Structures are given as structure tokens and as C-alpha cells.
Amino acid sequence: MKQWNTTITAWLIFLPLIFLIPSAYAAEDTKERVEQVHAVLTLDTAIALAEQSNPGLAQRQAQAEAMSALPSQLGSLPDPMISMGLVNLPTDSLNTSQESMTQWQLGISQEIPFPGKLALKQQAATERANASALMTTEYKQQLIQYVTSYWWQLFYLEKTLAIISTNKTLLKQFIDIAETKYRVGHGLQQDVLLAQLELSKLLNREIELNSEREQVVIRLNTLLSRPTNTAIQLPAFQHIDTTLPEIKPVDEVLDIAEQSRPFLLQQKHLIAAASEDKALAEKDLLPDFKISAAYGVRQGHNLDGSDRSDMLSLQVGINVPLFADRKQKMAISQKNSELKQQQFAYQDSWNQVQSEIANYITQYQQARQQYSLLDTGILPQARQTIASMLSGYQVNKVDFLNLVRAQITLYDYETQLWLSVKTAKTALANLEASVGKDTFYE
CATH class of the missing domain: 1.20.1600.10 (Outer membrane efflux proteins (OEP))
Incomplete structure (x- = not known):
């Protein structure tokens, strides 16, 4: 009786595998067919x-x-150009407040076709x-x-x-x-x-x-x-x-x-x-144009003791063919x-x-x-x-x-x-x- 039970148990274990084997082959065949379909050009x-x-x-x-x-x-x-510089600096003293025309200048220019x-x-x-x-x-x-x-x-x-x-x-x-x-x-x-x-x-x-x-x-x-x-x-x-x-x-x-x-x-x-x-x-x-503006900061004092005023410069240029x-x-x-x-x-x-x-x-x-x-x-x-x-x-x-x-x-x-x-x-x-x-x- 014990041997009979063992046999039944074995069948219960392996029987699902018997049904899974064809399914596995079928799945593999399906995969191959899909690959073949995808290989078709x-x-x-x-x-x-x-x-x-x-x-x-x-x-x-x-x-x-x-x-x-x-x-x-x-x-x-064209991109505008910004400039900054020191203008009219006396070379004998290099003093920014000695001459009235000496100034720190900030300018901007723009070319206009x-x-x-x-x-x-x-x-x-x-x-x-x-x-x-x-x-x-x-x-x-x-x-x-x-x-x-x-x-x-x-x-x-x-x-x-x-x-x-x-x-x-x-x-x-x-x-x-x-x-x-x-x-x-x-x-x-x-x-x-x-x-x-x-x-x-x-x-x-x-x-x-x-x-x-x-x-x-x-x-x-x-x-x-x-x-x-x-x-x-x-x-x-x-x-x-x-x-x-x-x-x-x-x-x-x-x-x-x-x-x-x-x-x-x-x-x-x-x-x-x-x-x-x-x-x-x-x-x-026809000519192109160039406009520019500059602001000059002056140091020092006038003869009457007043502060020197800042300077504004404006300029327009054209090219001549x-x-x-x-x-x-x-x-x-x-x-x-x-x-x-x-x-x-x-x-x-x-x-x-x-x-x-x-x-x-x-x-x-x-x-x-x-x-x-x-x-x-x-x-x-x-x-x-x-x-x-x-x-x-x-x-x-x-x-x-x-x-x-x-x-x-x-x-x-x-x-x-x-x-x-x-x-x-x-x-x-x-x-x-x-x-x-x-x-x-x-």
C-alpha cells in the first residue's frame, strides 16, 4: 500500500511536467515564428x-x-560696442584733476546699416x-x-x-x-x-x-x-x-x-x-551709419572754486563710397x-x-x-x-x-x-x- 501511494505521488509530481513539455515547445515555436516574421523585410x-x-x-x-x-x-x-577710458591725461604729472579736459569716459557706439x-x-x-x-x-x-x-x-x-x-x-x-x-x-x-x-x-x-x-x-x-x-x-x-x-x-x-x-x-x-x-x-x-555717445567724469575744481561739471559727447558718422x-x-x-x-x-x-x-x-x-x-x-x-x-x-x-x-x-x-x-x-x-x-x- 505504501508503494502504491508513492507511485501515485510520483505521478502527481510528473504529470504536470508532461503537459508543460508540449507547451514549452509550442512557446519556442511561437517565438521562432515571431522572429521570422520580424526578419521579413x-x-x-x-x-x-x-x-x-x-x-x-x-x-x-x-x-x-x-x-x-x-x-x-x-x-x-551688429553688437554695440562699450568703451571706457581716461581722456586728456597730462603726461608731466599724470594727475587726473590738474587739467579741466581730463576725464574718465564711458562710451557706447552702434553701427546701423x-x-x-x-x-x-x-x-x-x-x-x-x-x-x-x-x-x-x-x-x-x-x-x-x-x-x-x-x-x-x-x-x-x-x-x-x-x-x-x-x-x-x-x-x-x-x-x-x-x-x-x-x-x-x-x-x-x-x-x-x-x-x-x-x-x-x-x-x-x-x-x-x-x-x-x-x-x-x-x-x-x-x-x-x-x-x-x-x-x-x-x-x-x-x-x-x-x-x-x-x-x-x-x-x-x-x-x-x-x-x-x-x-x-x-x-x-x-x-x-x-x-x-x-x-x-x-x-x-548707400552709406551706413555709426552713432556713439560718451559720458565723461571730470575731477578737480574750476578757477572760481566750483566743481568741474561732467561732459556728454554725441557723434554720428557715415561711410563714404x-x-x-x-x-x-x-x-x-x-x-x-x-x-x-x-x-x-x-x-x-x-x-x-x-x-x-x-x-x-x-x-x-x-x-x-x-x-x-x-x-x-x-x-x-x-x-x-x-x-x-x-x-x-x-x-x-x-x-x-x-x-x-x-x-x-x-x-x-x-x-x-x-x-x-x-x-x-x-x-x-x-x-x-x-x-x-x-x-x-x-
């Missing part, structure tokens, strides 16, 4: 990581913040600060463009590697069929060798693509400011948006770009800043040339933007049309052809060489399908960066 996640951690973007943001602190500095009056000059300086600095902020936005959009391009390049490589894996399996089946037919006297040895050669070509292509994938991973991790050997796992295919929407005509897209592209807006602010600089150079022909022909007027000419330079730079930039947008739209439309043709026409027909030829080959009605060539053609079409997706998505990313907005969709 969606396009939105990649863009968010780049915006948060890319040092180049952080550098430009800091530069823009520094530039934003300049306008108030340049729009303020001609009205309007400070406002022009401040406005020019404001325009440059706005230009710097827009260049930060421009860099951010370029960063998103690069991240998007590398992400879709990685997508294309992984889809191509998956297609290669499928084709390797099919070619191995072809080899098995060819060897079987050769052994029973219904096939040729050259069929076996041909299939093995094509399999070797696929293996070589797989090596090339894996190397290219590693390079893209390194570039993408660099943009995300992560260790270059960080593994990247893309989402499952069904969670990736591969739709290729309609976009507006070129003229409408150009109108949007002219009003929203940060680079062009930055050029406009630089033109405005150059215009303010020119106006300031013209105002430099005696060398205007060689200085101020040359500065005006210089600023006028700089203004023209900025205007020509804007026109050149606008021409480049128009060319970029037209090219990206052409690339996108071509890739979109190719995708539609491959997806709805060529690939279904090619797959039906392969299925029919494989059945015919098994009953000796189709030549093995034609079967292998048809399978290779199907492989080429399948890779072209995903290449067209990658090309179209990259063109859209480039177009969005060139336009400055994604409002060009129909």
Missing part, C-alpha cells in the same frame, strides 16, 4: 529603416537645421535655408529610389532562382526519362548528354545569380545602415504587390513635377537668394552674373528633369506591356506546348532536342516576366523621385 519597412538610420540623410538634415539658424543672425544689428540692408540679408539667408531644406527632401527621395530599386532587384533575383530550382528538377526528370529510354533501346545517348549539359548551364547561372544576390544584399544593407552581412528575407510572393497601374500622360506628369520636384524648387529659392544679393549690392552704394567704381559697382556686376547663372542652372535642371520623366515613362510603359503579353499570352501557350511535347516524347512522337529547347524557352519567358516587373517597379520609383510626388497615377 517588406519594401515599406526597408524605406522606413533607411529614413531613420541612413547617415547621409541625417547629415543633410543637420545641415538644413544649421542653415535655418542663419537668417535671424544676418537680420540683426542703411535701412533695408538687413532685411535683404535676412531674406537671402531665408531663401538659402529653404533651399537647403528642399535638398534634404530631394536626398530623401533619392534614397527611397535606391532602396526601392535594390529591393525589386532582390525580388527579381529570388524569383529567378526559384524558377531555376524548378527547371533543375524538370531537367533531372528529363534525364531520368532519357536514360530509361536509352537503356531499353528507344533513345539516344546524346539526349542524355544534352539534358546534362543544359542542367550544368542552369547550375552555372544559379551560381552567378546567388553572387549577384549577395551583392544586392550588401548594397541594400548599406543604405539601411546595417551590417552588410545581415540576412534579408522578402515576404511571401502573395503578400507582394506586383500590380502595374496606369499613369497619367507625360504632359500632366511634367506639370506636377514643375510644381513639386524638390530639386527644381530648390533652384527657384537659389534664384530668389541671388536676386536679394543683387539688391543688397545695389544698396551698398569713394571707390564705388572699383568696389560697389563691380559687386553689382558680380551679383548680376550670379543671378543669371542661377537662372540658367534652373533651366538646365528643368530640361534634365523633363528628359528623365519622359524616359522613365517610356521604360515603364514598355515593361508594363511586356508583362501583360507574357502573363496572359506567351507563358500560358509555352506551358501548354511543354506539356504536349512531354507527352509526345514519352511515346516517341517528339524529338528530345525540341523538348529541351522548348523547356529552355519557357525558362527564358518566365524570367522575362519577373524582369519586366522589376523594370516597371524600378521605373516607377525613378519616376516618383523625378516628379517629387506619387500623384501621377490615374
